[in-house]
Amino acid sequence: MAQKQGYLSKNQKIVLDYIEKANQPLKAYSILFNVQKKGLKAPPQVYRALDRLVEIGKVHKIESKNAFVACKNSSCTISNATAFSICDGCEKVTEISNPKLSKYLSGFQDNSGMKYNKYNLEFFGLCKKCR
Amino acid sequence: MAQKQGYLSKNQKIVLDYIEKANQPLKAYSILFNVQKKGLKAPPQVYRALDRLVEIGKVHKIESKNAFVACKNSSCTISNATAFSICDGCEKVTEISNPKLSKYLSGFQDNSGMKYNKYNLEFFGLCKKCR
DNA sequence: TTTAATATGTTATATTATAACATTGTTATA
DNA sequence: TATAACAATGTTATAATATAACATATTAAA
Ligand SMILES: [Zn+2]
Ligand SMILES: [Zn+2]
Ligand SMILES: [Zn+2]
Ligand SMILES: [Zn+2]
Numbered sequence: 111m112a113q114k115q116g117y118l119s120k121n122q123k124i125v126l127d128y129i130e131k132a133n134q135p136l137k138a139y140s141i142l143f144n145v146q147k148k149g150l151k152a153p154p155q156v157y158r159a160l161d162r163l164v165e166i167g168k169v170h171k172i173e174s175k176n177a178f179v180a181c182k183n184s185s186c187t188i189s190n191a192t193a194f195s196i197c198d199g200c201e202k203v204t205e206i207s208n209p210k211l212s213k214y215l216s217g218f219q220d221n222s223g224m225k226y227n228k229y230n231l232e233f234f235g236l237c238k239k240c241r
Numbered sequence: 242m243a244q245k246q247g248y249l250s251k252n253q254k255i256v257l258d259y260i261e262k263a264n265q266p267l268k269a270y271s272i273l274f275n276v277q278k279k280g281l282k283a284p285p286q287v288y289r290a291l292d293r294l295v296e297i298g299k300v301h302k303i304e305s306k307n308a309f310v311a312c313k314n315s316s317c318t319i320s321n322a323t324a325f326s327i328c329d330g331c332e333k334v335t336e337i338s339n340p341k342l343s344k345y346l347s348g349f350q351d352n353s354g355m356k357y358n359k360y361n362l363e364f365f366g367l368c369k370k371c372r
Numbered sequence: 373t374t375t376a377a378t379a380t381g382t383t384a385t386a387t388t389a390t391a392a393c394a395t396t397g398t399t400a401t402a
Numbered sequence: 403t404a405t406a407a408c409a410a411t412g413t414t415a416t417a418a419t420a421t422a423a424c425a426t427a428t429t430a431a432a
Contacts, residue, residue, distance in 0.1 A: 119409085119410060121410080137388085138387095138388065139388075151412080151413080153389070154391090154411090158410080222326060229363065230365075232304075232362075233359070234359040235356045236358075238354040251380085270419075281381095282381080283382060284420070284421085285382080285422090286380070289379080375431080376430085376431075376432090378427100379427080379429090381424105384422085385420100386419100387418100387419075390415105391414105392413100394412080394414105395410100395413095396409100397408100397411085400405100401405090401406085401407100402406090
């Protein structure tokens with residue numbers, strides 16, 4: 111069951127399935143609790159699967175919340191350009207898919223001489239309902 | 242010693258002093274260890290000071306590293322628009338101060354109806370030295 | 373000077389994440 | 403088919419990050 115390009119291992123599938131069913135970011139230990147019936151009994155099993163899923167872009171980590179969400183953006187096969195909208199009221203998180211924004215940020219340069227190959231952007235505010 | 246606009250309490254000063262002397266993001270427990278000689282003995286004392294310093298924009302949290310860095314941007318009195326450049330090689334973190342970028346992001350709108358009042362952006366790559 | 377608000381001190385514990393090592397399964401190839 | 407190399411899994415323990423809860427002290431305002 112070695113890892114081939116594009117194939118997911120058993121544990122990776124279990125974790126991804128569960129995250130995809132949720133429509134919101136999930137905490138690692140909440141995932142762990144819920145996949146225990148599927149045989150994943152300890153944190154490393156979940157964290158390994160998450161690490162790999164994040165690496166291949168199927169899952170993103172919401173850094174400000176230490177939570178994980180399935181990628182909703184089909185073009186996002188590698189997780190190197192991510193943007194999220196986060197409501198401070200209801201905690202709803204949405205992946206922003208905005209070509210202008212991603213183009214602007216992917217092309218961003220400053221005078222530091224630094225070569226950027228990845229970014230993560232988190233916007234905070236209030237959604238319609240929460241205003 | 243109640244908090245007045247612009248004044249820092251004793252513990253806040255101690256923590257900020259220490260962070261400002263470092264030229265890199267510091268972990269909360271490393272701060273704790275180093276301010277113990279000044280009398281801050283337990284995590285809550287450091288985390289409270291950090292919370293407040295972040296709130297007033299004197300310190301920013303680098304979310305992807307769970308680390309704290311002093312604000313280098315004098316206009317950044319409220320910490321609602323932050324951008325950082327992070328080297329994956331040497332871990333050097335620099336606060337980006339780029340009016341065009343901040344103007345673009347502060348004005349960003351999408352069709353979600355969400356009203357954004359804060360963002361945090363983290364760029365990753367390799368600095369000159371690390372290439 | 374009473375009251376309210378803010379800050380501090382302290383202990384314990386919750387939450388998030390990784391180290392380390394043994395075992396099993398898979399692929400490649402000798 | 404052996405056997406070696408690698409990838410994935412299972413398992414226990416522990417590290418690292420962060421907060422709850424409550425007592426006390428300090429300050430500002432009424
Ligand atoms: Zn995505
Ligand atoms: Zn909301
Ligand atoms: Zn700043
Ligand atoms: Zn570097």
